[in-house]
Amino acid sequence: MQATTKSAPAGTMPARPRKERSENAARRRGQLIAATTKSIVENGLARTTLATVSAASGLSQGVAVFYFANKEKLFAEVLRHHYELYERLWVSALAQAGDDPVRQLAALIRADFDPAACNQEALIVWYAFWGEAKARPRYAEISDIHDSRHSDAIRAACARLLIEVGRSQEEADALGAGIEALTDGLWHRIYLSHGTMSAREGLRLAARFVANIFPERGERLSAEILGTAQEA
Structure with a gap:
């Protein structure tokens, strides 16, 4: 019996391979950590917020919350x-x-x-x-x-x-x-x-x-x- 390959439903993007997803996640986490470090250096810990991290990283606050849940866990x-x-x-x-x-x-x-x-x-x-x-x-x-x-x-x-x-x-x-x-x-x-x-x-x-x-x-x-x- 010939094996069949599942294709993505019409109108949707195919799922990315697990390795690629993992690499993208690591890269974004690294961007956020670097951006937080930059903000702490420039603004201090108390004035570093998800907004300052977002501005420094070029990523949305939602991305930061997705990977770290909240500011304290990111810190x-x-x-x-x-x-x-x-x-x-x-x-x-x-x-x-x-x-x-x-x-x-x-x-x-x-x-x-x-x-x-x-x-x-x-x-x-x-x-x-x-x-x-x-x-x-x-x-x-x-x-x-x-x-x-x-x-x-x-x-x-x-x-x-x-x-x-x-x-x-x-x-x-x-x-x-x-x-x-x-x-x-x-x-x-x-x-x-x-x-x-x-x-x-x-x-x-x-x-x-x-x-x-x-x-x-x-x-x-x-x-x-x-x-x-x-x-x-």
């Missing part, structure tokens, strides 16, 4: 997207560092001041959301999930380096927390400087302080953080 996805970009950056840097704890710690610190993560637009978005995290549990939840993974990576690198230099691993938690407080504080200073303090300057300050935390490997650690280490 949550923007925050998640920024964390995912940042996480891919430091995870990749850590993977390239190999098994050397000096390079691992240096890679994590250097990633924090990479222009892809530490620039005025990105910092505006970070601080817009962090300022609302206490009042909006969803933002805090997303932040906690991603921040905890980064904290674990910093502590693990510190623990490995402590073992290498013959110090107690019990210092790892305190040193990891201190390094994160340092980089967070430098991000804050860069953000408030409105462009007068560069990410490179922040990196130099971080290198100086972290080298003092591990004087046994201070010179090499500083060189690795600053990217001036010589290949063996």
